[in-house]
Amino acid sequence: MPAWNGAWSEAEATAYLEDATVPIRLACRTPDGGLWMLSLWFRYRDGAFHCATGADADVVEYLEADSGVAFEVSDNDPPYRGVRGAGTATVDPDEGKALLEDLLERYLGGTDNALADRLLVDEREEVHVRIDPTRLYTWDFGERMADAV
Numbered sequence: 001m002p003a004w005n006g007a008w009s010e011a012e013a014t015a016y017l018e019d020a021t022v023p024i025r026l027a028c029r030t031p032d033g034g035l036w037m038l039s040l041w042f043r044y045r046d047g048a049f050h051c052a053t054g055a056d057a058d059v060v061e062y063l064e065a066d067s068g069v070a071f072e073v074s075d076n077d078p079p080y081r082g083v084r085g086a087g088t089a090t091v092d093p094d095e096g097k098a099l100l101e102d103l104l105e106r107y108l109g110g111t112d113n114a115l116a117d118r119l120l121v122d123e124r125e126e127v128h129v130r131i132d133p134t135r136l137y138t139w140d141f142g143e144r145m146a147d148a149v
Contacts, residue, residue: 097119
């Protein structure tokens with residue numbers, strides 16, 4: 001696990017990531033060398049980010065071609081704060097859609113909704129994208145934005 005740099009301690013950063021329910025913004029390279037960015041729901045556990053997406057999503061092909069990624073988890077409203085970094089992504093099947101169900105619970109409060117009905121159909125194949133950070137940086141603009149909010 002890399003060292004945490006920036007405004008927060010590892011414990012503070014971990015608490016933030018465990019509580020944050022904004023998507024992780026993930027940047028990667030396409031097979032032709034272009035850049036690609038997307039947002040995914042995540043859970044932070046054991047020093048890694050765990051995301052789910054459809055097995056047929058373009059990003060799956062991209063990550064299999066080049067596993068290097070950059071990422072950011074940050075507040076959408078001032079005062080801005082968050083975690084950014086770089087790392088390596090691996091893609092594996094989400095057996096039984098267990099991670100997807102966990103993320104539906106985390107972000108939507110459960111699976112009793114139309115989105116869950118569409119995502120959890122048997123015919124849809126889901127994958128687990130694990131991001132293992134190699135660089136981590138935290139920032140918190142609370143002080144500098146104190147009079148702006």
